[in-house]
Amino acid sequence: MEEATLECPLKPKDFASDQEVKWCPGCGDYAVLNAVKRALAELNIKKEDATFVSGIGCSSRFPYYVDTYGFHTIHGRAAAIATGVKVANPNLSVWVASGDGDSLAIGGNHFIHAIRRNINMNLILFNNEIYGLTKGQYSPTSERGKVTKSSPHGTVEDPFNPAELALGAQGSFYARVPDTDVKLMTSVMVEAEKHQGLSLVEVLQNCVIFNDKVHAAITGKETKLDNQLILEHGQPMLFGAEKNKGLRLNGLDLEVVTIGENNITEADILIHDETLVNPTLHFMLSRMQLPEFPIAMGVIRNVNKNVYDQALHQQRADEKTNSKFASLNDLFLSGNTFKVV
Amino acid sequence: MTLKFGIQNNYKPLPFGEIREGLMKTELESVVIKFAGDSGDGMQLAGSLFTETTANIGNQIATFPDFPSEIRAPQGTVAGVSGYQIHFGKSGVHSPGDAPDVLIAMNPAALQANLHNLKPASTIIIDSDTFKKKDFEKAGFDGNPLEDNTFSDYKVIEAPITSLTKTNITDLGLDNKSMVRCKNMFALGMVYWLFNEPLEKTINFFDNKFKKLPAVCEANKRTLQSGHNYAETIEALTSSFTVLPAKKQPGTYRNITGNQAAAWGFLAAAEKAKKDLFLGTYPITPATDILHELTKHKWAGVKIVQAEDEIAGICSAIGASFAGDVAITTTSGPGMALKTEAIGLAVMTELPLVIVNVQRGGPSTGLPTKTEQSDLQQALYGRNGESPLVVLSASTPADCFDWAFEATRIALEHMTPVILLTESYIGNGAEPWKIKLTEELPDIHPRTLDSYDENWKPYDRDTEKLARQWVVPGTKGMEHRIGGLEKDECTGCVSHNPQNHAIMVATRQNKIDKIADFIPLQKYKGKDATKLLVVGWGGQFGILFGAVNDLQKEGKNIAFTHFNYINPLPKNTAEIFAKFDRILVCELNNGQFADYLRAQFPQFTYEQFNKVEGLPFKIKDLKNKFNEMLEAGNA
Ligand SMILES: Cc1ncc(C[n+]2csc(CCOP(=O)(O)OP(=O)(O)O)c2C)c(N)n1
Ligand code: SF4
Ligand SMILES: [Mg+2]
Numbered sequence: 001m002e003e004a005t006l007e008c009p010l011k012p013k014d015f016a017s018d019q020e021v022k023w024c025p026g027c028g029d030y031a032v033l034n035a036v037k038r039a040l041a042e043l044n045i046k047k048e049d050a051t052f053v054s055g056i057g058c059s060s061r062f063p064y065y066v067d068t069y070g071f072h073t074i075h076g077r078a079a080a081i082a083t084g085v086k087v088a089n090p091n092l093s094v095w096v097a098s099g100d101g102d103s104l105a106i107g108g109n110h111f112i113h114a115i116r117r118n119i120n121m122n123l124i125l126f127n128n129e130i131y132g133l134t135k136g137q138y139s140p141t142s143e144r145g146k147v148t149k150s151s152p153h154g155t156v157e158d159p160f161n162p163a164e165l166a167l168g169a170q171g172s173f174y175a176r177v178p179d180t181d182v183k184l185m186t187s188v189m190v191e192a193e194k195h196q197g198l199s200l201v202e203v204l205q206n207c208v209i210f211n212d213k214v215h216a217a218i219t220g221k222e223t224k225l226d227n228q229l230i231l232e233h234g235q236p237m238l239f240g241a242e243k244n245k246g247l248r249l250n251g252l253d254l255e256v257v258t259i260g261e262n263n264i265t266e267a268d269i270l271i272h273d274e275t276l277v278n279p280t281l282h283f284m285l286s287r288m289q290l291p292e293f294p295i296a297m298g299v300i301r302n303v304n305k306n307v308y309d310q311a312l313h314q315q316r317a318d319e320k321t322n323s324k325f326a327s328l329n330d331l332f333l334s335g336n337t338f339k340v341v
Numbered sequence: 342m343t344l345k346f347g348i349q350n351n352y353k354p355l356p357f358g359e360i361r362e363g364l365m366k367t368e369l370e371s372v373v374i375k376f377a378g379d380s381g382d383g384m385q386l387a388g389s390l391f392t393e394t395t396a397n398i399g400n401q402i403a404t405f406p407d408f409p410s411e412i413r414a415p416q417g418t419v420a421g422v423s424g425y426q427i428h429f430g431k432s433g434v435h436s437p438g439d440a441p442d443v444l445i446a447m448n449p450a451a452l453q454a455n456l457h458n459l460k461p462a463s464t465i466i467i468d469s470d471t472f473k474k475k476d477f478e479k480a481g482f483d484g485n486p487l488e489d490n491t492f493s494d495y496k497v498i499e500a501p502i503t504s505l506t507k508t509n510i511t512d513l514g515l516d517n518k519s520m521v522r523c524k525n526m527f528a529l530g531m532v533y534w535l536f537n538e539p540l541e542k543t544i545n546f547f548d549n550k551f552k553k554l555p556a557v558c559e560a561n562k563r564t565l566q567s568g569h570n571y572a573e574t575i576e577a578l579t580s581s582f583t584v585l586p587a588k589k590q591p592g593t594y595r596n597i598t599g600n601q602a603a604a605w606g607f608l609a610a611a612e613k614a615k616k617d618l619f620l621g622t623y624p625i626t627p628a629t630d631i632l633h634e635l636t637k638h639k640w641a642g643v644k645i646v647q648a649e650d651e652i653a654g655i656c657s658a659i660g661a662s663f664a665g666d667v668a669i670t671t672t673s674g675p676g677m678a679l680k681t682e683a684i685g686l687a688v689m690t691e692l693p694l695v696i697v698n699v700q701r702g703g704p705s706t707g708l709p710t711k712t713e714q715s716d717l718q719q720a721l722y723g724r725n726g727e728s729p730l731v732v733l734s735a736s737t738p739a740d741c742f743d744w745a746f747e748a749t750r751i752a753l754e755h756m757t758p759v760i761l762l763t764e765s766y767i768g769n770g771a772e773p774w775k776i777k778l779t780e781e782l783p784d785i786h787p788r789t790l791d792s793y794d795e796n797w798k799p800y801d802r803d804t805e806k807l808a809r810q811w812v813v814p815g816t817k818g819m820e821h822r823i824g825g826l827e828k829d830e831c832t833g834c835v836s837h838n839p840q841n842h843a844i845m846v847a848t849r850q851n852k853i854d855k856i857a858d859f860i861p862l863q864k865y866k867g868k869d870a871t872k873l874l875v876v877g878w879g880g881q882f883g884i885l886f887g888a889v890n891d892l893q894k895e896g897k898n899i900a901f902t903h904f905n906y907i908n909p910l911p912k913n914t915a916e917i918f919a920k921f922d923r924i925l926v927c928e929l930n931n932g933q934f935a936d937y938l939r940a941q942f943p944q945f946t947y948e949q950f951n952k953v954e955g956l957p958f959k960i961k962d963l964k965n966k967f968n969e970m971l972e973a974g975n976a
Contacts, residue, residue: 019822064835071822073825074656083646084663085663088617089665110652312646319639332778338595
């Protein structure tokens with residue numbers, strides 16, 4: 001038989017690095033690692049073509065555990081560093097791993113600007129509503145009144161909803177997934193990578209040590225079917241153990257209705273369209289809170305928009321074609337020069 | 342009044358570190374300015390009012406009012422241009438001067454009329470409101486001269502003079518024509534700011550002349566003041582006025598500012614390294630012109646991210662460096678402070694990176710448009726942890742090219758961040774540059790490893806330079822992770838081992854120290870001298886050189902050495918110091934280089950000559966100090 005010159009497609013486990021994973025047992029970060037490895041395999045990305053960039057935090061240890069290129073940087077700056085990576089080499093598949101403190105507190109500026117510029121990369125936001133690495137202080141996503149080590153009397157500030165920040169910054173892709181659903185997370189990661197532009201994936205991540213069960217009402221086995229609305233593009237927004245609850249518009253507000261009650265049929269239920277340019281409905285979906293509403297999961301927004309790195313490289317190419325200079329020497333000798341003999 | 346300094350240059354492209362013989366920086370004795378505009382623009386009035394003011398503060402003057410030959414030449418045409426040239430200064434004003442150092446052109450025709458008579462690197466103030474298509478066509482330009490390369494060699498200040506004039510006086514009830522007529526006062530106000538001259542005399546003039554027309558009086562006075570304020574707000578910077586050299590090396594020259602030279606030096610370095618140039622930056626005076634210059638040259642492959650802040654500026658550059666570009670970031674003091682943590686990351690990850698600090702007066706926002714050398718210790722020590730890196734400085738506007746090139750070479754060949762210190766004075770100053778074609782420049786050899794090597798580890802280093810190799814994403818089989826956590830000296834994996842940390846701290850220091858093996862020895866001027874060694878660094882080179890040179894010509898026992906390599910210092914530094922009785926360190930701060938030398942070579946005594954006024958040294962002050970020290974020795 002001929003020597004096999006074709007490479008076998010990589011499997012998820014091929015993306016595991018030789019480093020021992022040091023997250024606490026039971027930490028939600030493991031699920032993200034699994035989903036990402038599966039997505040990389042499914043997307044057929046070559047190891048050398050992927051780069052993971054992170055800031056500082058438990059979640060930012062992520063790059064050490066993936067056998068691709070990786071850069072564990074400084075607190076809050078991953079998005080800015082990844083911007084440079086992507087602009088320098090647009091052929092790379094660039095991923096950012098970042099915590100809620102990393103991206104929404106110290107790195108908030110880079111976060112919104114990376115989204116605004118729509119740089120073609122994937123930003124995974126590990127939202128455990130706590131500072132894990134520094135052992136349990138409240139974060140910009142901790143709910144008001146949250147008691148933590150740094151807020152023994154409860155916090156006196158309201159949290160960010162990352163989705164609102166992202167949509168407010170004109171984000172082109174936003175998805176939300178619970179760390180308990182690796183299958184959904186994998187498919188969302190695949191969609192994120194396919195999307196041209198900045199793809200923000202918010203993972204509702206459990207920190208077993210400092211904020212255990214913070215998302216339990218959403219992710220708990222008994223409640224998840226009623227408390228999660230898993231959105232699918234082109235499908236009615238149905239949820240519930242019996243799939244008989246759904247969303248419809250009532251005036252300018254969303255409303256939960258039950259099929260079969262008050263003459264409601266499936267035809268009354270909103271169909272999810274992730275490509276709506278007008279973000280209003282996406283805003284409403286991402287703002288839904290328990291107990292009145294389920295929490296929206298899956299790809300909420302996925303629209304086409306100019307991509308920063310592509311436009312930057314297009315401009316370079318155009319300038320090269322149009323320039324009157326063919327070399328640096330042309331430039332140096334242009335304009336007013338004078339000869340001394 | 343303060344006159345600007347100029348540079349008289351006998352430019353010889355010498356190896357790095359050599360003193361350019363014959364390069365002189367002298368205090369300019371006089372300056373020529375010219376107001377030019379349409380006959381109706383009030384140029385004669387502006388010129389004569391300026392003359393009055395400047396005469397009043399004790400300057401010699403010669404003026405040359407230059408009216409259009411036709412009294413009613415069509416508006417906006419070259420024939421209709423009216424000009425008023427003033428040559429003023431402390432001494433040596435024997436004629437109205439040849440060409441202006443500062444030209445005020447109120448419309449394209451005024452610019453066209455003076456094109457043939459512009460000094461290289463002169464400053465041109467133009468009313469951008471008058472540069473519409475029909476205006477520049479009427480003036481005989483094919484296209485908008487501000488948008489092609491016509492004025493790339495000049496310091497052009499584009500100000501919307503007409504519209505700003507109007508906005509400031511709309512409430513006075515004047516008709517449009519009367520409002521527009523005030524615009525000459527806007528220009529005059531700007532010129533007063535540039536030369537630091539008082540407004541009082543002109544204000545008095547209007548108070549007397551328009552006693553009966555209070556609205557017109559107020560409109561003129563207000564416009565004068567708003568022109569003055571505008572120049573201050575936009576931080577209008579005059580280039581250092583250049584006196585062309587009497588004798589020069591044969592070759593092709595052009596005028597160049599330090600910021601432009603630095604930008605071109607980086608372009609050349611990237612080409613010589615066969616890599617793309619990446620600039621991540623955030624605007625800040627007086628460094629922004631490097632961004633302005635590089636952004637014109639996307640054709641040459643440069644990638645630019647104007648980031649959301651200085652942190653993102655340097656971080657994007659670090660990311661680009663990780664991904665294989667020649668990465669630079671440019672800033673000034675306050676931005677430098679913001680970049681601190683990220684510089685530490687570049688030290689730790691041993692990535693090539695050049696950080697340019699065009700220094701200005703500090704601390705805090707300080708004196709944004711003024712010059713100072715007070716960020717030296719920030720560059721050397723301003724980071725957490727033991728965090729050594731290379732610090733270089735440039736001497737003159739033109740040699741910013743060489744030092745940008747050299748900074749890039751060291752960064753790429755030694756895998757380290759390099760801080761290049763320039764300063765406002767040379768960044769915005771201009772001088773003739775003997776053009777270096779790319780074939781005259783050495784190749785740069787980045788430590789790239791671009792194919793699979795099964796034995797390679799991220800922190801492997803060679804024995805000569807102790808530098809690691811640069812393996813960038815996309816290289817098959819070489820996937821690895823780096824970061825700001827301490828790394829195992831062999832595997833490059835995260836390590837908290839105490840001995841390993843000690844080894845890595847020492848290794849990072851040794852790597853920088855070893856660079857001394859790859860730079861030229863320090864030179865000094867004055868081989869026979871033994872008494873006094875004048876030590877300088879950075880952009881005060883020309884002035885220091887000129888002062889020492891004058892005394893050497895008088896036969897004084899004085900020598901001069903000027904440092905561009907700050908860390909590491911050239912290997913023979915102590916050897917030179919040992920030859921002299923006294924060492925005087927001259928710098929525009931409170932003694933930062935002197936302190937650094939004390940730490941490096943405590944066996945010598947360092948005396949200091951310092952100035953922190955936001956201004957360059959004056960030759961006269963330096964010579965007084967040197968003479969004082971020389972004479973004290975004789976007593
Ligand atoms: C400049 C700087 N400030 C503060 C810290 C300390 N610090 C490290 S991680 C962190 C917060 C981590 O929280 P998050 O980003 O939510 O990540 P998690 O650990 O929860 O995954 C803080 C405050 C730091 N490393 N650097
Ligand atoms: S502290 Fe929390 S977030 Fe950090 S690894 Fe442990 S469980 Fe995960
Ligand atoms: Mg967190």
